[in-house]
Amino acid sequence: MTTSDTNRTTTQAATAPAALPGDLGWHLGMVLRGYQSKFEDAVEGLPEGIRGFQVLSSVVHLSPPNQQALGAHLAIDRTVLTYLIDALVEAELVERIPAPTDRRARKIVATTHGRDVLKKYETRVAAFESEMLFCLPAEDSAVFVSILGRLSMDIRGDDPSTNPCAAMDHLRWER
Amino acid sequence: MTTSDTNRTTTQAATAPAALPGDLGWHLGMVLRGYQSKFEDAVEGLPEGIRGFQVLSSVVHLSPPNQQALGAHLAIDRTVLTYLIDALVEAELVERIPAPTDRRARKIVATTHGRDVLKKYETRVAAFESEMLFCLPAEDSAVFVSILGRLSMDIRGDDPSTNPCAAMDHLRWER
DNA sequence: TATTGTTATACTCTATAACTATA
DNA sequence: TATAGTTATAGAGTATAACAATA
DSSP states (O other), X not given: OOTTTTOOTTOOXXXXXXXXXXXXXXXXXXXXXXXXXXXXXXXXXXXXXHHHHHHHHHHHHHOOSSHHHHHHHHTOOHHHHHHHHHHHHHTTSEEEEXXXXXXXXXXXXXOHHHHHHHHHHHHHHHHHHHHHHHTSOHHHHHHHHHHHHHHHXXXXXXXXXXXXXXXXXXXXXXX | OTTTXXXXXXXXXXXXXXXXXTHHHHHHHHHHHHHHHHHHHHTXXXXXXXXXXXXXXXXXXXXXXXXXXXXXXXXXXXXXXXXXXXXXXHTTSEEEEEOSXXXXXEEEEEOHHHHHHHHHHHHHHHHHHHHHHHTSOHHHHHHHHHHHHHHHHHHXXXXXXXXXXXXXXXXXXXX
16 A cells, blocks of 8 residues: 555545545544544643643633633533533632623633643643654645644534534634 | 635644644544544444444454454454444344354354445445545545545554554455 | 453443523 | 523443453
């Protein structure tokens, strides 16, 4: 098989997505599994590991107006999100403050310490992501990331059941 | 639309794998989630759903010499594999026959009915895979599949913990 | 002694239901 | 009445441990 050159020339795309039906998912699963394994190592020490990182990162970079929006973005159930946030609050990385617009809701904001910690772990996460893609020919990693983003967007767009995030994703909410 | 060209021009791969650290995994997760959702629909009616399909497909196309090899290929624990196979046996899609080389082991072989059923579902799986990639520019889907395969291989290669399959994967075992 | 496969058990993760407080 | 968040509970999925048969 042409393992070395990512056989861009032999493509028939729509007719032959992969060697066998289901292979696409097999590869996706393998890549995600490997990614998560490295991710776990990179965020070791952070409460709730990967999930903790994702919550903290979303809070800092996206400022979701409430827990529901946060959970929807990460595809995390609200009941799960509660104890994730509990752990981050206990570690003094984030705080629950009353949402300005709705007294039922809480807005999650990072503490200064939380922002510092996030920065530290982001360096490590960015490092392993780069390392992971580095085994690819330089142009390929950019192409891959780009296509993946496109695919992810299309998928979320066309399947409501898979799509608890709707149109709000990858928008930065107002502060 | 800013969504169509996910900044392909601004990418410097190793330095900026994605907009934010962790984004790569977020997109991977979304794509896999969407993929699995469609997969589930496609194999509806097959015992054990996706897992059942994967086992049946591996048995037919790869002829693993025993359950351990089969489980390793699919990254399924042997204790889980037991009941997956139980279900397929009960549906008369596969049989457990004594492995010729080792009386401890069982070789899983598909019945004629099993092969027919697999063919039917493979059509459906191939269809949704194509459909999923079809929303991409034609060249992109081939590139994506190709890079994904490459990535998956590299990842399995360099991390033993993620890699219960070792070198045997995507080889066809002897019959 | 190590390995294959099975079974039973325990654990983790996630979702469901019920509740309080707001809207 | 519906929604945000919390809590407790139940369920699915997975891994761990112990076992029998064989290498």
